[in-house]
Amino acid sequence: MHKEGKKGTLMKVLRYIRPYMHYVILSLLFAALSVILTLYAPILLGEAIDCIVGKGNVDFGEIFLILEKTACVIIVTGIAQWLMNLCNNQITYGVVKDIRLKAFKKLENLPLSYVDSHASGDTISRIITDVEQFSDGLLMGFSQFFTGAVTILATLLFMLSIDVKISLVVVLITPLSFFVAGFIAKRTYMMFKKQSETRAKMTSLVNEMVGNQKVVQAFGYGRRASKRFDEINDTLKGYSLRAIFFSSITNPSTRFVNNLVYMGVGITGALSAITGAISVGQLSCFLTYANQYTKPFNEISGVVTELQNAFACAKRVFDFMEEEPETPDDADAVVLKEVEGNLSLCNVSFSYKKETPLLKDLNLEVKPGQKIAIVGPTGCGKTTLINLLMRFYDVNQGEIRMEGIDIRRLTRKSLRENYGMVLQETWLKSATIAENIAYGKPDATMEEIMVAAKEAHAHSFIMRMPEGYDTMISEEGGSLSQGQKQLLCIARVMLRLPPVLILDEATSSIDTRTEIQVQKAFEKLMEGRTSFIVAHRLSTIRTADRILVMKDGNIIEQGTHDELLSQGGFYKNLYESQFL
Amino acid sequence: MRKLLKYLNKYKKESIIGPLFKLLEACFELLVPLIMASMIDVGIAKKDTGYIFGMGSILILFAVLGLACSLTAQYFAAKASVGFGTELRHDMFVHIQELSYSEIDQAGSATLVTRITSDINQVQSGVNLVLRLFLRSPFIVVGAMIMAFTISVKLALIFAVAVPLLSIVIYGIMVVSIPLYRRVQKGLDRILLSTRENLEGIRVVRAFGMQEKEKKEFEKENEFFLAAQMLVGKISALLNPVTYIIVNAAAIAIVWYGGKEVYAGGITQGEVIALVNYMTQILLALVALSNLIVSFTKALACANRVNEVFALRPSITEGQETEGAGTDEAVAFENVSFAYPKSKAYAAQDLEFSVKKGEMIGIIGGTGSGKSTLVNLIPRFYDVTEGCVKVDGRDVKEYCLETLRKKIGIVPQKAVLFQGSIRDNMKIGNEDADDEAIMEALKIAQAREVVGEKPEGLDHMISESGKNLSGGQRQRLTIARAIVKKPEILILDDSASALDFATDARLRKAVRGLKDMTVFVVSQRAASVMQADRIIVLEDGRIAGIGTHQELLKTCPVYEEICYSQLSEKEAGYHA
16 A cells, blocks of 8 residues: 555656656766766776886877877766756756646645645645655756666676676675665664654744743743753753764765775785786776765665655645545536625535534525624634635535525636625735735726725825835735735725625724724725625624624524614623623 | 854863864875875785785775774764754753843744754754864865875876866856855745745635636746756756866876876876875865855854844843832833834833722723833833833832732733643743632633633643634633732733623623732723723823723713724713
């Protein structure tokens, strides 16, 4: 099962590589060429050295010819290496770009239930970090795995062609470096794991204590926090020392094995040279090979772990991309036009999780221009209703109709185009103010944008900004106050003026002046439009045509303010409770 | 970096032994080609098997000694760097505890967190790297060149040309590519921003039907990123081929001129081979050095950021007094003005009022009117710019901070709980509180049901930043936490915003029942402050009115405006 998954991931990666197949072939060709030539150069140099025998005994003519040849080989090698690198870049960055784009497109098509139930950090790290790590691994794989393998094989062949005995020495000792590296890696892994576990603990403590330093100080918790910190810090010291030490002995140890190989070659080579089995030049060539031969072994073992990691990342990205998408619109889905604002809910039932039913058999008839206020304590499920109306979620039973048509039979785009939504969590893009207002209507003229801003009572504060409508809004709205952000969101909806509105009144954190403006803007927006308002303000609630009182996910009372008060139920209780 | 070096003082021995042994190892490595040369020149030429074995055993001895030196060096370097990191971390944590709110604002809590975690880790690796390798690579380069000179001064001239050339190429590629890497990073940041925005604003994106447009925009960012990657890839792809060509060209030159030298009888065949080997060693050392420089610059940047934190000096010096004056005045503001550091405008100005023990004071006003600023001055989280704040008849500057803060229980706007059981959290302000006291506080804070719902009761574990609780539950628990402290003064800084009207009302009623406690209720909701004994109305950092609800309705237009925007006339006058 586990193997299956790995193989599956490999197949998927290959599918993404396919469009770059010509680069892959070129890369392999250049790699083979550069490796073989790299190995050929020492042979040539060895031959040249053989022409240098001793004082007064040097064949300059021959040396010149050989060196000329060597120079050509070297230049071709360099070029082949460079071209290979370029091909590898093309493949890796291209593949990763494709994957990233596809993952992002997936994000736009995911059902909201996925987004709501997964931590956003996790999703982001799949699209960004995992893709990046996969890219690094892939690049390393391409640039080192193949060249490494070819180098090992070709070196072996070259060596065998010169002398079998010395080759055997190299072949027998080299695997030792593998064992040593593997042995150390296993020990190191444990230590690294413990180190990163302790580091995670420390980060979480620091996040809490330093991140909330003000609370820590207000409660005089500093000394106790320091004590907790020091405990973790000391544990970390022990693990870090071992982790760093063990990991740093890998290099000296493999270098030691390298040296052994070098010595083995030196001694057997020198002995063979005495008997005349090889020349001194060939010995020098062997020595170079001995230096080169262990390197790809070490590299490949590194690449293998890197590739494993890359594939694990790739799997996470692919898992994300294979999430169930939103059910697509029906092929014959109706495009909604001419909306007056008739909405009805018939026997609607809904729950996020089967075990905890939320809405049950809900019925509601809304006529054009009506104002519906939704009230209730926090967590009563007000957002659930919005989720259903906008079709962010589908109902489990019953149906929601707009202009008499089941909204599941409409295209999502045309349904949502008829809604204007202003949520409490104001979301703005990092773009200019004008671009933000025109978000729903990218082809709007500057004039239209300004009219919308004026109607939303946002114009005056925008004009006070240093660059007016061209002011960049930094990430998360930075310099704007909460109220100003809300005014921009209103302007954004104002520009489109859809027939149905969904508004979420802010509970707090708006100053009174702006608040009055927001309210005026809301009123302007609602003129003659069907509106659903998640209401916190009594003035809004009182003037609503209908009040939906929600509790524990269900609508428990419905009616006008006066009706509900005379009913003497939960609403009356809620209404009076603030004047106890 | 220099300022941080004092953390190595304790590890002086280790920080000297580490690099020393590393250099010793490098010496052994430098001798190897020479021994090989004599093996060829003496052993092979004279067909002396004994000599070859002798030299061979020396080589093996060198390898073993090299390994031993290297392990010793690694161990001491690890010990010194880890010790360095641990102490640096400890000091910074302690230092952060001493900072006052102004410095924390200035640096930003999130920044402080990265400084003490990842930045210090980077500096620690940097120190380790320096101790292990920084001397080694230049040493090998210089050593190999010296060896070359001892073999033949003439041939060493080839080294004198090739080595600077190699350095220029390696350094040049670095200089060109580092700014380009920054551009790649910027591209990645933009992609990250796009992704996060789309995830957070998913409802808005869909409500406006903008998925296709967002995809197109992302595609553009993605292409920009690709172009940046390709450009830098093209340049850094040059490094290996160019250095390869230079080194081998040098080797060719060595063989050619070496041949001439041998012909003239200056050097031997084996020495030519040794020179070629030295060339290779130099290349490896230079490449290692270039990687080292990259890591080192990163660590240096981190070290600077770490220093920035240490450069923050606590702006508050505490007094000595451990007792109040015992008057019946709980809090008094005398002509207080306050501006945040580095801000020219006053956040609060000319505040003047006095509060009796046991009074309940409402504070109302819009965002930025100075409500939080006012209450933050009471526990001396910030120092006033002018005037003086008195608690229990004494200037807050005279108190020792611990005493002052013990008197005050504050519930901040942001409801923050710590990882641990509910009980642990309740005891944060009062270590000695027993379960009975905790339950009593929970009852007042309307949080008893929060605990009652959980099968483990007070032992219920709260996850990091209280994610497993709703906003309202968190708020009520933070209120209880402040009450457990049994403070003389309780400050609720807009801390009921996530509560529904009914709970909010019950909470206020319960708090009013705390007879000996002076209570400040900060809110933007008129309904939350209406029944306070007195209400302070703030506008633009100044007091716009002080009095009861009824008085203010008549005398304070700002208050009137707030009330009527939120309540009907009937509701506003309900109390009459």
